[in-house]
Amino acid sequence: MELALIIIFFLLGLIFGSFFNVVGLRLPEGKPFANDRSACPACHSQLSWYENIPLVSFMVQRGRCRHCGGRISFLYPAVEWFTGCLFAVSYVWVGLQPELVTALLLVSMLMIILVSDLAYMRIPNQVLLFFLPFFLIMRMIVPLEPWWSPLLGAVLGLLITAGIIVASRGGMGAGDMKLFGVLGIVLGAGKLLVAFFLSCVIGAVIGVLLLAFKVVGRKQPVPFGPYIVAGSLLTYFFGDSLITWYINLF
Incomplete structure (x- = not known):
């Protein structure tokens, strides 16, 4: 059961990490990220679901776009991998306690900021303002x-x-x-x-x-x-x- 939960948190981290990449890259430029489908930054071709599988798609496609052959930034799989590992570490370190919510929120905020700052040297106010109320609430609970x-x-x-x-x-x-x-x-x-x-x-x-x-x-x-x-x-x-x-x- 313990190993199963670690794997579940790791997989959740991979999925969220893929989303954090999108947010970190689109938010500073004012681009929508909630509804728009992912596209290749080089040829702008929309990506199919099987081209958006965290880590797997990058490895299968050998780091290149299936449509134009352009290189896919290593930032994408790196953030997915680190988020997966950090979600798993959060569970192992904190356990199924209320503080786990704080740990996962912290990892989420920092991964978005990592992407944004590496790409644009910007830490968006929107990210900080979004997470701030949750941290305040969690510090009242824990x-x-x-x-x-x-x-x-x-x-x-x-x-x-x-x-x-x-x-x-x-x-x-x-x-x-x-x-x-x-x-x-x-x-x-x-x-x-x-x-x-x-x-x-x-x-x-x-x-x-x-x-x-x-x-x-x-x-x-x-x-x-x-x-x-x-x-x-x-x-x-x-x-x-x-x-x-x-x-x-x-």
Whole structure:
């Protein structure tokens, strides 16, 4: 039964991950995503149902459009795979508890933001505003200790990033600031600081590697959202262990 539920959550993640790709790519451009069928971005041919099977269609078609032969971005299967894995991890880590809803909502929001920021270097306000009420409700159903930690976390998330934006004259974007504000409600004050620290460390390490291998130029802007996604997920699932490990160092 346990394995069956893990597989079910993984498959649900694959399906939702496919939808998150569509939302993340269409929403910033103001394109409808609820009713319009998927189409090849190169030749604009509408895709049949068997061309939209998460992961399977990409592998069967060897990453190319069946109509024009154009390459399909690896982002599509990657987001589907990661969402499937994260849905399964959420179930394994949290169990069938009310907090599981928060975990799945968090993964969903972050996957959409990952796609949008990688594609357009934008974190849409609509995504944050859509998920914010659900996080507020879930933090009333499953409160953190102390109860005011989510409120303090939201304030810290906004203030810290706002300070960096001012000090660096645009080193971070307003979207990053708003995202950290929402994350503060989910994580609480203490874990928000951990998520912020991890995001910066991951960003710095990957940034150095990208520069070293000349993937990006020294003055070329890069999206910070993916690093926030990584830091936030690591904090949500392993934050307590990381905080305990850090405290034990001293």
